[in-house]
Amino acid sequence: xxxxxxxxxxxxxxxxxxxxxxxxxxxxxxxxxxxxxxxxxxxxxxxxxxxxxxxxxxxxxxxxxxxxxxxxxxxxxxxxxxxxxxxxxxxxxxxxxxxxxxxxxxxxxxxxxxxxxxxxxxxxxxxxxxxxxxxxxxxxxxxxxxxxxxxxxxxxxxxxxxxxxxxxxxxxxxxxxxxxxxxxxxxxxxxxxxxxxxxxxxxxxxxxxxxxxxxxxxxxxxxxxxxxxxxxxxxxxxxxxxxxxxxxxxxxxxxxxxxxxxxxxxxxxxxxxxxxxxxxxxxxxxxxxxxxxxxxxxxxxxxxxxxxxxxxxxxxxxxxxxxxxxxxxxxxxxxxxxxxxxxxxxxxx
Numbered sequence: 001x002x003x004x005x006x007x008x009x010x011x012x013x014x015x016x017x018x019x020x021x022x023x024x025x026x027x028x029x030x031x032x033x034x035x036x037x038x039x040x041x042x043x044x045x046x047x048x049x050x051x052x053x054x055x056x057x058x059x060x061x062x063x064x065x066x067x068x069x070x071x072x073x074x075x076x077x078x079x080x081x082x083x084x085x086x087x088x089x090x091x092x093x094x095x096x097x098x099x100x101x102x103x104x105x106x107x108x109x110x111x112x113x114x115x116x117x118x119x120x121x122x123x124x125x126x127x128x129x130x131x132x133x134x135x136x137x138x139x140x141x142x143x144x145x146x147x148x149x150x151x152x153x154x155x156x157x158x159x160x161x162x163x164x165x166x167x168x169x170x171x172x173x174x175x176x177x178x179x180x181x182x183x184x185x186x187x188x189x190x191x192x193x194x195x196x197x198x199x200x201x202x203x204x205x206x207x208x209x210x211x212x213x214x215x216x217x218x219x220x221x222x223x224x225x226x227x228x229x230x231x232x233x234x235x236x237x238x239x240x241x242x243x244x245x246x247x248x249x250x251x252x253x254x255x256x257x258x259x260x261x262x263x264x265x266x267x268x269x270x271x272x273x274x275x276x277x278x279x280x281x282x283x284x285x286x287x288x289x290x291x292x293x294x295x296x297x298x299x300x301x302x303x304x305x306x307x308x309x310x311x312x313x314x315x316x317x318x319x320x321x322x323x324x325x326x327x328x329x330x331x332x333x334x335x336x337x338x339x340x341x342x343x344x345x346x347x348x349x
Contacts, residue, residue, distance in 0.1 A: 062170070062171070062174055063153040063154060063174075064094075064095070064151055064152045064153055064154075065091075065093070065095070065152060065153070065154045065155070065170050065174070066094060066095040066096070066097065066147030066150060066154070066155050066156070066216075067087055067091070067094055067096045067097065067155075067157075067158060068097050068099055068140060068143030068144060068147065068156070068157045068158065069083065069084060069087075069096065069097065069098045069099065069158050069159070069160050070099045070100075070136065070139045070140045070143055070157065070158065070159055071099075071100065071135075071136075071139065071159050071160035072100060072101060072160060072161075073104045073105065073106050073160060074161045075105075075107070078107055078108075079160075079161065079163070080098065080106070080160045080161075081106065081107055081108055081111075081112065082163075083160070083162075083163045084096055084098055084112060084117050085111075085117075086163065086165075087164070088115050088116075088117060090167060090169070091169065091170050093170075094156075094170060095116075095118070095147055095150045096116070096117045097117075097118045097119075097120060097146050097147055098112070098117065098118070098119045098120070098160065099120050099122065099139045099140065099142050099143035099146075100119070100120075100122075100139065100160065101121055101122060101123075101124050101139070102121045102122065102123055102124075103121075104121060118146060120143065120146060122138050122142045124138070125137075125138050125227060127227065127229065127230075127231050128231050128233070129227060129228030129229075129230060129231060129253075129256075130228050130230045130231070130250070130251075130252055130256065131232070131233065131234045131237060131253040132233065132234070132253070133209075133253045133254075133257065134227045136209060136257075137223060137225065137227060137228075137257070138227075140157055140223045141220075141223045141224060143157075144157075144216065144219055144220055144223055147216065148216050148220065153216055154173075154174065154177075154190075154213065154214065154216065155212075155213070155214065155215075155216050155219045156169075156170075156211075156212070156213045157210075157211065157212040157213070157219060157223075158210070158211055159210050159211075159296075162210065162211070162294060162295065162296045163294070163296075164292045164294055164295075165292075165293035165294075165295060166291065166293040169292050172291065172292075173193055173213045176191075176285050176287070177190045177191060177193070177213075177214075177215075177285075180285055180330075183282055183283075187265050187267070188215075188218055188265055188283060189214075189215035189217050189218050190214050190218060191214065191283060191284055191285045192212055192213070192214040192218055192219070192222070192283070192284050192285070193212065193213040193214065193284070193285045193286075193287060194207055194208035194211060194285070194286055194287075195208045195210070195211045195287060195288070195289050195292070195294065196208075196286050196287065196288050196289070196320050196322045196325075196326075197288075197289045197294070197320065198254070198320075199280070199286055199320055199321040200244070200318065200319070200320060200321065201320055201321040201325065201337075202244050202273070202317060202319060202344065202346075203244040203248065203255070204244065204255075204269075204271045204272075204273065204275075204276040204344070205248065205254075205255045205258040205259050205262070205269060205276065206244075206247060206248075206252075206254055206255050206258075207254055207280075207284075208254070209253070209254040209257050209258075210296075211292070211294065221265065222257065222258075222261045225256070225257060225260035225261065225264075226260070228256055237252065241347055242347065242348045243344065243346060243347055243348065244317070244343065244344045244345075244346070244348070245271060245345055248344070249271075262279065262283075265283075267279060271341075271344060272339075272341055273334070273337075273338075273339040273340070273341055273343065273344070274334040274335070274339040277325075277329045277334040277337060277339065278329070278333075278334050280321060280326060280329065281326060281329040281330040286321055286322070286323055286325070286326040287326075288322055288323045291323075317343070317347075317348050318348060325337060
């Protein structure tokens with residue numbers, strides 16, 4: 001019965017008839033009336049760049065900015081291609097680099113080149129590193145190195161399976177760096193902006209390696225870390241009994257990246273929540289994905305359940321650190337949040 005219902009709705013979506021969203025809205029409204037436990041909403045984004053009407057982009061003189069679109073090419077719906085073209089349309093003054101792997105096929109690569117979008121292909125690392133972090137390191141560094149040669153002062157690092165829909169992103173991000181300057185320029189040229197969707201509140205230094213914006217020197221340091229000599233995929237590692245402290249000690253993926261960065265710039269990286277929150281407030285700027293209208297459906301299509309984020313779940317072990325938390329800590333100190341370090345030893349389900 002469930003399969004029949006799912007196929008019925010899929011057929012409706014395939015035909016995508018006029019008024020489909022209104023029809024869907026009626027279903028959701030009825031569901032909200034009938035449901036005893038939850039309210040349901042939906043949000044639709046255009047697939048093709050020619051379906052998007054961007055607000056007029058901000059026009060002001062600023063330092064040169066580059067974007068790295070890192071990772072394997074997502075062929076479905078020409079996703080990576082359409083993403084790059086949308087960035088060119090929405091951010092006409094930036095340099096854009098797609099950094100992927102030898103053997104990856106990019107549809108209409110000539111079209112990309114005609115729009116001054118660079119495509120570089122690296123040789124995959126021999127060892128993946130724990131949870132495949134080495135793939136990110138190699139391809140991201142290659143993109144940053146090219147953008148440095150193109151004289152970019154600021155870099156936006158993104159993924160090939162994600163898309164940013166918001167207008168005026170570059171001006172917004174530059175404004176954040178201007179509003180919240182580095183507290184120690186000799187140590188760090190500018191704060192690094194990251195998204196809260198993967199900044200974990202109770203996992204020290206488990207932060208966002210998918211979206212980063214900052215000074216080219218700082219991101220070069222971040223992504224010039226040594227390759228991880230270990231090798232274990234996510235599925236195998238996840239069979240362990242995992243706590244935030246174990247993840248911290250094992251330096252898994254994004255934790256490896258951020259702890260290596262902090263050590264390079266002379267910042268302590270010990271496992272205390274109060275210290276972790278202090279670093280977030282002093283060396284980074286944490287914003288929410290809504291600010292840039294990020295789309296990502298790698299794991300599922302729940303708008304507010306990205307990266308295992310239990311927004312309303314009673315189990316808060318995997319809770320995220322949001323912009324509101326960042327503002328609290330920045331203005332009132334780490335004690336404004338619960339800094340109970342016993343949370344580090346709770347088992348994550």
